[in-house]
Amino acid sequence: MSTLAHPHTEPSSDRMEEDLRRLSADDATIAPSEIAVGVIIGRASEYFDFFVYGIASVLVFPAIFFPFAERLEGTLYSFAIFALAFIARPIGTISFMAIQTRWGRGVKLTMSLFLLGISTAGMAFLPNYASLGETSIVLLAVLRFFQGIALGGSWDGLPSLLALSAPPKRRGWYAMIPQLGAPIGFMIASGLFLYLHANLPTADFLDWGWRYTFYVAFAINVVALFARLRLVVTDEYERLLKQRELEPAPVGEMVRSRSGSNMLIGAFAALASYALFHVVTVFPLSWITLNSTQPVNDVLVVQMIGAAIAIFGVMASGRIADRIGRRSTLGSVAVAIAVFSICAPLLLDGGIVGQDIFILVGFALLGLSYGQAAGAVSSNFAPRYRYTGAALTSDLAWLIGAAFAPLVALGLSSHFGLIAVSGYLLSGALCTLIALRVNRALEIRG
Template structure:
């Protein structure tokens, strides 16, 4: 209770008097962040896993498995291209109709796009139109994810005590391993319980129905929070409001770019340990896919613990120092990618478990590590666009690039790809630090 009162006092709010019928405590903000991010990541991983195990077979049966998977990964990237467009478009909706309307539109769009994929006919029944519809719905997911930004992570970070910012920053990032565990668990169960024919006919659709239901729950949980007068007042006091995109880019474009590149190593590793190895095993190994998913679930559980640990480490070393140190570890890890992925079951398992731990430690602090660079009035939109650009540059094309390089040139090139992300992070963090010292 004393921690809550301290934060309220910092905001000029007298404890016990709020001027509205609702209190918004830091704990409630944290819960809203975790629920919102976990639901989005569940959608994300349901599609990602299906893009490896299902879509190449039912939408690209006219191609060999490798080419079909690469085509599937092209469509996978559409959401990341659309995401910043969704952020800008729905920020305009917010300016005109309010944040509740914006979030409702975004989450309904996400739910409809996700559920729509579950009802899609296959290539055999609809031809090329099925691929077009899949692409449109994937773009819809991207637009919705961009538009679902509610400012909660920024508000949580600004309300965090000085010595607890790393801890608060990691809370939203917990959604990634939680979402992966649920999505991978569903697919692992369906693969083990159903025949291959039943899985490809109807079983794969079930996780998309679940994703729609989770979106509905998340919608009401988040609307309950953001519809309060207290939440609105807190956003306004912190100047967390949309601005015109031309003004944003013109004034803060450099900070957006540096912020996106600062976490490049984390975002590149994100898909190199989740989507890419699943596709590599599916195409090049006799290993059971359901058993491999269980290994990845174990890795995600380790990642969840590592995300929590990252909050402790960051509060001692500093968030940017933590990101830099982890970028160096990811660079070292990249050199072992070929040896582990070509090292049989034991080597692949080691790659997954070690990779997920590094991912948790680095991704736990990847969100908004340099958003303090933004002027107050630009922080709301700046944080959203920074995340969009980081996903686009670091993760959007990672499965396509990693699988294409590995298949045509060898796993050594996946090492170079991951190493380039680590180098990009270190360069951006160094440049940001140099400019801070100059100022």
Template sequence: MTSQAIAFTSSSLEDDARKINARDHSIAPGDISIGVIIGRTSEFFDFFVYAIASVIVFPNLVFPYVDALTGTLYSFAIFAVAFITRPIGSLIFMAIDRRYGRGTKLTAALFLLGGSTAAIAFMPGYATIGHYAAVVLVILRAAQGIALGGTWDGLASLLSLNAPPHQRGWYAMVPQLGAPLALLVASGLFAFFLLTLSEADFLDWGWRYPFFVAFAINVVALFARLRIVVTHEFERLFEQKDLVPSQVLPTVKAEGRNIIIGAFAPLASFALFHMVTVFPLSWVVLFTDQPIDRFLVIEMIGASVGLLAIVVSGFIADQIGRRSLLGWSALGIAIFAVVAPLLLNGGDLGEVAFMILGFMLLGLAFGQSSGVVASNFATEARYTSSALTSDLAWLVGAGFAPLLALLLSVKFGLAASGIYLLSGAIATMVALYVNKELAARDR
């Protein structure tokens, strides 16, 4: 797609969004929050659809020539590719943002994200094209990562930084609601097809439908986000340089310390993110005889608990401060890292307890992990710095979590899987200690 075509498509969508804004005269904060939630839900839905398929589909479709464990490890290695290419996407789309505007950037990024995700649904397997199936999967996964780098719109920071001081925690948790909502829908779709189709039909065509749905959700999310981007309020903040894309290299040079601190501050929640979603599903599939659909239902229950915990995190953070909540939740995650393997290997009740406790802690921590040090950044560098911080946090904290946890479990036993999670909790506590600015604001 040429830059002219992208600009034309984006301009048409922006015109439609402006017409709605003119009809409604203004957009209430609640409308902005809904738009942010829809946007985050679309991104996480693409993420979870791929994550679930990386456990129950790709080892059979792409790597049938090796044993199930090896195939899953290969699949998890490709899973990490998107986190590696995401910073590249940020570089590309920041340039598009500076030259063509945020509407064009979001349009191109979300069409690339939805298109690459939908393209996976048409992907032939090893039986058809041999080893090229893995090559195609790597390319499409890399495209997903590049697209995700362009979906950063700064709205999470906008909500948090422009919230009243006594409601900063509440507004910070709003964008995070997209993750459990996306997991609920993605797990529900896969569970439905697993329950209603034979194993052969599911592996042949049933698994492809959630990837089609992802494209439709991205189109809806695009319009919802454009409606926010083209509001006069948002444009005013843009003009005031609260959310201006800056040059990457000068930004890194000036804000490198805060970017690193910002990436490590939410590391506990980002590591836990995959330890209660992707990794336990792989463990159940590989080392138990339990039906996959049953565990997906348990994940849906856990996601519901996580959703409530995210909401609660907003109330708690406004009472005791975001830094205090992140610190206490990191301590809870460190304790959970020790007992979690025992629960996951403790039968039906142990698995349910693992998921409930894990998602409860995840909701409390993840609910306040968005832009936790954004106000540390210089105003003119805040937009780009926040995007780079998010990219680095996901790469270090989450990208390799399923692969490393499974490798540690296989080599040293299930108890070793908690090591990665424990390291993330320690990193968060150290980053919070170093971040004196956040500490001062919480007092």
């Protein structure tokens, strides 16, 4: 196998990389279980950061950054800034891959996670609109954009390495392991907001209480950084990555190759899952809060239960995929999401019971679909492009399917009714089914 040559590095960066290796040199061999733990910790910390912002964009930001607007408009403004991180992700992925090529994987990961932590913690120190005016909104948008840059840069290849380490009959099980970070991160973020919102007066919560969630995000990022560095900067990990050709490849070269179309197919193949992602996490909280159909704390409790269900759904997806195949699993769940989309307006408009059913069933479907959403067609990438292709396919899926989901779902449903939510979810399910069909046809033809 051929690997990409690394250019000559500066002595200072060599010393930094060597220091990082000494910190992690206590293990000569990396077991798949260690890789799995590193993946879950890393993903959970990243999702925690993003869900902290998502929940705050409903409960906090409309009041403190957009007090001049109606509550609906303020929430839509928050969701517009929410989308900036997903626009920035591919930029971060490409930029930090260049950093990795020049200075090494450990330096890249350290820089990206510190940028993620600083961007998140920086939001905790932002003055509100009453103190700083429109400048506070600009600063919020800049920090959100840097969150996306950092998340794109935090791609470390661990999920791909884990997938390639899987026994032939357990690939579905190994593929779901990185996806556990999403419901775990959401559960922790929701639980923290629930505790603060339930135990503080509204004035204190909006003044300073919400800021603690962003401080916690920085602390979790530091823990996650060292958990991942323990693997990433070891000689054994580098050897395994080079054996499997998990190194950055030039993006332009990849796009011009056959792998460029694989990236598009892979992104659309996962669209049902990514479209559902924020429609069952961020959107219900905004819809229920704006319409005052039940207390915020009750919604957060139900969503935490939903996240627990999603954890079991993710694990179940691994078992199912090992029986019927990952693509068949994605296709079957896409059909289920299409059926769910038809029921969505009835459930959301069905009072407390209907809304709770929407959240719980939505999380169950999310676990089953998201568990296999990553890498369903990644085997189509040539080995040289697998590392770069997997990262950019994920970025593209998030951008197309999830970035604007809260904004579109809330904006359209407020003007045209909840049938708009059905249309959004149904379009994602149809895109998944079409992409899987196209991928199948290309495989047969190839």
